[in-house]
Amino acid sequence: MAELYALIDCNNFYASCERVFDPRLEGRPIIVLSNNDGCVVARSNEAKAVGVAMGVPAFKIRDLIEANDVQVFSSNYTLYGDMSRRVMESLSQFTPEVEIYSIDEAFLDVSGFVGRDLTEYGRTIRRSIRQWTGIPVSVGIGETKTLAKIANKTAKRTPGSEGVVNLAGSADRDEILSQIAVEDVWGVGPGYTRALEAKGIKNARQLRDTDERWIKKRMGVVGLRTVLELRGQSCLPLELGRPTRQGMTVSRLFGHPITDVEELKEAVATYLSTAGEKLRKENLAVGVVTIFLMRDRFKEIHYTQAATVELPVATNDTRELIRHGLREVGSMFSPGREYKKGGVILSDLVRADEVQGHLFYEMDRDRSRRLMRGIDRVNSRLGAETVKFAAAGVNPKWKVKACRRSRRYTTRWDELAVVRA
DNA sequence: TCTGGGGTCCTAGGACCC
């Protein structure tokens, strides 16, 4: 049976989430900023229209914001995560074959719908998601994931498409591929774009028709897969069920540069607490912990330091993570230096219930498990950080900036939307 | 003053083994 994929992609997801709970934002330019209110990570169509570029630092577009009355939001990942869950649950009403690809995208296997009017089916999905969650989505359909991606992009930029494009068996296929710049093809980043353009390959159609051997040599098997996918040969199957993760990172820019070792330790202890919570939520334990500290990367050449600890026994106990992590912070810190960012990388993850014990390592595993579970329960009921470790500091000064965060409408009782009738 | 965060996969090269 011929394969067919549909890619459902939320339009301007973060900006759309903000709009769901504040209808006054309808029709107005909105942008959402990254952590620490640094760069633009999402824009409504109106914001794109007035010339806000993706990824620009907020301070560089102050005038643009002012002149166009752009509504600015700090990112509110609690809200976006919950809205994402609602969209994905809604999609699973249509078919169980759903691969959640990212916070705002999902691939559906629609091979079984051959013969039906897929464009019409796409419109039904689109209407339903809008009605059930308030989020506008676009739908792209093709014989491979890469083609579905292109169809989706085409749907977004073609007003007449009503948000759905089906490339499978489309007579306009070559024309549509010619309209997609090579850098917009899924799997082609800045590095490959440079190489391809130097060879005169500028759009998806030309890339599709490029000699396989050249591609293999220049872009490896990954590039080759992309080309085959453009030709309609599916190389990337739907991935159902989440793969076991390889590692975990928690890192943040500090709200201001840190020069004091105690503050630095508080920050790292906080990141370790977050990491511990994530580990326990996924029933994982960690064997290797890396702590890294960064100074100003725009001013210094050697701006990063890192230290790695191998734990005697894999753990997810926040106390242990903090104890090992802070020792490394202490030995890396040099007085007089300004630190701008820090983080923790956990690798060698194993399932928590399959941890290999250590003969000479005395620690009451059961007691640890009960304590951590207690802390997690309190925090999930009464709000994050209701119970926290003293090492993480009380009311820390280094916390990230988020001056314009909207309410966490769907996950906090004290931040519900208010409706006046 | 102000520049995000969290991932995955592939490749090349070296060490080591038989």
Add this chain to the structure above:
DNA sequence: TCTGGGGTCCTAGGACCC
């Protein structure tokens, strides 16, 4: 004079994704 040919594992770096 001569000095194989695989495997495997690890690591660093580079490419990409959202």
